[in-house]
Amino acid sequence: MTERRENSKATRATGRRRMYIWSLVLMIAGSMALPLTGYVAVGVLQAQEAASDDSNPRADYWREVRGGVAGYSAVTGQETGVLIQNGGQNWRQVRNGPVATYGAWVILAIIAALAVYHLLTGGYKMGERTGRKILRWPSIDRALHWYTAILFIILAITGLSLLWGRAVLIPVLGKEGFAAWAGLAKPLHDYLALFFTAGFVVALLKWMHHNWFKSYDMEWLLKGGGYLGGGHPPAGFANAGHKLLYWTLVFAGGAMVVSGLFLLFPNWGTERAGMQLANSIHGITSLICVGFICLHIYLATIGSEGSLEGMLHGYVDEQYAKNHHPLWYEEVMAGEGQAESVGGAPSPAPAAPEK
Amino acid sequence: MARMKFLCDAERCIECNGCVTACKNENEVPWGVNRRRVVTLDDGIPGEKSISVACMHCTDAPCAAVCPVDCFYTTDDGVVLHDKDLCIGCGYCFYACPFGAPQYPQKEAFGVRGKMDKCTFCAGGPEEDNSAAEFEKYGSNRLAQGKLPMCAEMCATKALLGGDGDVVSDIYRERITKRGGRPDTWGWDTAYKKA
Numbered sequence: 335m336t337e338r339r340e341n342s343k344a345t346r347a348t349g350r351r352r353m354y355i356w357s358l359v360l361m362i363a364g365s366m367a368l369p370l371t372g373y374v375a376v377g378v379l380q381a382q383e384a385a386s387d388d389s390n391p392r393a394d395y396w397r398e399v400r401g402g403v404a405g406y407s408a409v410t411g412q413e414t415g416v417l418i419q420n421g422g423q424n425w426r427q428v429r430n431g432p433v434a435t436y437g438a439w440v441i442l443a444i445i446a447a448l449a450v451y452h453l454l455t456g457g458y459k460m461g462e463r464t465g466r467k468i469l470r471w472p473s474i475d476r477a478l479h480w481y482t483a484i485l486f487i488i489l490a491i492t493g494l495s496l497l498w499g500r501a502v503l504i505p506v507l508g509k510e511g512f513a514a515w516a517g518l519a520k521p522l523h524d525y526l527a528l529f530f531t532a533g534f535v536v537a538l539l540k541w542m543h544h545n546w547f548k549s550y551d552m553e554w555l556l557k558g559g560g561y562l563g564g565g566h567p568p569a570g571f572a573n574a575g576h577k578l579l580y581w582t583l584v585f586a587g588g589a590m591v592v593s594g595l596f597l598l599f600p601n602w603g604t605e606r607a608g609m610q611l612a613n614s615i616h617g618i619t620s621l622i623c624v625g626f627i628c629l630h631i632y633l634a635t636i637g638s639e640g641s642l643e644g645m646l647h648g649y650v651d652e653q654y655a656k657n658h659h660p661l662w663y664e665e666v667m668a669g670e671g672q673a674e675s676v677g678g679a680p681s682p683a684p685a686a687p688e689k
Numbered sequence: 690m691a692r693m694k695f696l697c698d699a700e701r702c703i704e705c706n707g708c709v710t711a712c713k714n715e716n717e718v719p720w721g722v723n724r725r726r727v728v729t730l731d732d733g734i735p736g737e738k739s740i741s742v743a744c745m746h747c748t749d750a751p752c753a754a755v756c757p758v759d760c761f762y763t764t765d766d767g768v769v770l771h772d773k774d775l776c777i778g779c780g781y782c783f784y785a786c787p788f789g790a791p792q793y794p795q796k797e798a799f800g801v802r803g804k805m806d807k808c809t810f811c812a813g814g815p816e817e818d819n820s821a822a823e824f825e826k827y828g829s830n831r832l833a834q835g836k837l838p839m840c841a842e843m844c845a846t847k848a849l850l851g852g853d854g855d856v857v858s859d860i861y862r863e864r865i866t867k868r869g870g871r872p873d874t875w876g877w878d879t880a881y882k883k884a
Contacts, residue, residue, distance in 0.1 A: 391736045395699065398730050399740070408706050409726035413789060417728050417742055422785040426751050496757040496779065504759060513758045513775035520777045524801075600780065601800030609784050 413605055425610035429617060434497055437621040444625050448632045451561075458561060460640040460654050467649035468666055478537050479645055485530035490624050492519035492526075497617065524598055531591050538584055544572040545580040550661070561633075571662040575633070582626050590619040691853035692767035693810050693832075695841065696861055697741045700868065701848035704729050704739035708840035708849050712743070715811065715839035716828025719794040724808040725840055726789075735881045741840070741849050744769065744790035744808035752782030752791060766832065767854075768810040773826050778802040810851070811838040 404415040413419070471479070495503065495516060504512045551574035554560075554567040559575050567573075572580070593616040596604050604612065634641045640654035655663040704727050712718070712725045725743035746769045753761035753769065760775035761782075771782075780802055783791040793802035813830030816823035823830060831838065841851030850857045 392699075395730060395736060395738050403730060405728050405730035406732040407726050407728045408704075409709065409723045411723075414723075414726055415728055416789065417730075417740060418787045419789065420787065422751055422787055426755050426785045430754060500757055500759050509759060509772075509775060513760070513777065516758050517777045520779060599799055600802065606784055606789075609780070613781075613784065 412603065419606055421607045421610050425614060428614050433614065433617040433621070434501075437617070438498060441621065441625055441628065444628050448628065448637070452632070452636065455561075457636050458638040460651065460657065462653065463640075464652040466652040468652055468655050468663070469648055470644040470650045470655070471648050473648060475540070476645055476648060478533060478540065482530065482533040482537050485526055485533060486623075486627065488526055489523055489530055490620070490627075492523040493620060494624070495519045496523070527591075527594055527598060531595075534583075534587065534591065538580075538587075541572075541580065544570075545577045547574070547577055551577060561637075566657050566660060568661055569659050570665075571659060573659065579626050579630050583623060586619040586622040586626075589615055590623055593619070691855070693746060693812075693852065694767075694854035694857050695743065695745060695810075695838075696850045696857050698848045698850070698861065698864065699738045699740050701846045702727070702739040702741060703846055703848070705845060707843050707845055708741045711839045711843035712808070715831075716809075717824075718792075718806060718828060722792040722794055722806050724790075724792065724806065741844075742788055742790075743840070744786075744810070745788055746810060751785035751787065755781045755785045757781065762815075764812060766810075766812065768812045768832070770809055770812060770814055770827075771805065771807070772815050773804045773806075774815075776804040778804055811836070 399417045400420075402416050402419050404413070405417070407414040496519065499512055499516060499519075503515070507515065548570065550568040554569055554574035555578075557565075557567040559573060560566045593612040596602065596608065596612040597616060600609075634645070638658070640651050641658070644650040644654070652663075655666070706727050709723060709725050709727060713723065716724065718724055725741060727739050727741045729737060729739040731737045746763075746767060748767070750761060750763070750769045752771075753759075753763075756771075757779060758775045758777055760772045761769060762772070763769050778793060778801070780791075780793070782805060783789070783793070790807045792806045793804075794806065795801070795803065809827050809830075811829050811831035813819070813823045813833065814827035816826065818833035819830050829839065836842070838851040841849045844850075850860060
């Protein structure tokens, strides 16, 4: 009896120990495995998602709205079926940001640099005049130049008023005052643009033959046109600076004119994306042209003595031609081109002996 | 102060164009100008939905940001309005607006734009409230009369809500909590069952 009791006691003790061990094993295994069930759940969900190819129709709908997908609208007109067009925000950032801000800084920097240059050097002086005049610009060229130039200046002032007027002119004129000016500037810019384009195209075509780059133009550019000291670099009828201006006007000016025409005629049916692009191009290329023209105006007036009279009266002094356009001067002297006009017109002083 | 908002419930809009008509009638907008329009995407296929859209009276309004003459202003109610006496008809607000809200009555040949016209949230313009001059330029000023925009008031299915943004969002929140995640129209699954 006692033996049996002792026996059962022993088995009970070993059974309890076995239970301890097993429960411990189970607890360790469970604590290791349970956190991994998250992966199982995710895997199952992913499998379900892959199995059903249709995503949430409502989400897809709003995705289409946001993506600018065109639908149907009973209201007819341009792009009326588009709920949201995204390009406007990009255009706003480009126009109000880099174009208006950096554009202003670039133009101001060019003007400031020219002012500093002029104050330091006093501009380029011609040296002693010989008194003999050479025909440089026939009246047709002068008319073409001033026609295009005056229109360019009017277009630049009216156009830049629309770009910077809000920041610069509204504080001065007030909203009503500026709106009155802008209301005049906008149609003026629109209508005169057509007349400008006509003159611009004719001028570019007529003066193209002067502006093909020649090998000696590199030297002119490397010497900075002689404006930074170091004597006169070679130049023909047009120097390399003129040629750079010319080709800038061909490409940037051409893009300016074409983009402007798209902006001018909304009835051609250009959609908003096209108009945004056209306006950005028009702004950037116009600023490039204005910057170059500032340089041109300075170098052709107070920046270089004797230059402006060629465009005012047609004739330049022999000394100017020799200094600034030595190759053209040689051509004229050799009887090529316009030799007959040497000493032609109003020659105030008798021909001085050449030095 | 209340901030005015439009909200169009795409689950409710049935493309009846009642809002467009209500707006045209209330504000007597010029021929060819629609301050509001209804757009339907996926027209005729499962998932077709319509939304009525007009000026959304943005907080950071792109039209106001690009206007060369700075003719836009935001009222105390958060409504974006503009001054037609300053507008020069350049079209920039139309290029910038995401919703195509600005409209132009074509005044002259070659697509020259007139002064811009857009949804005013039935809040008129800078002229004296409910004056003849205000009505002629901007249409009705219902807000000054203590009323809400005509389009939303006329909406038959109450899809288009207009008013204080807090109230509008409360109404919409209550709606969507009672609504399932997918279309629960009776017979939908039968009608549009995948073959």
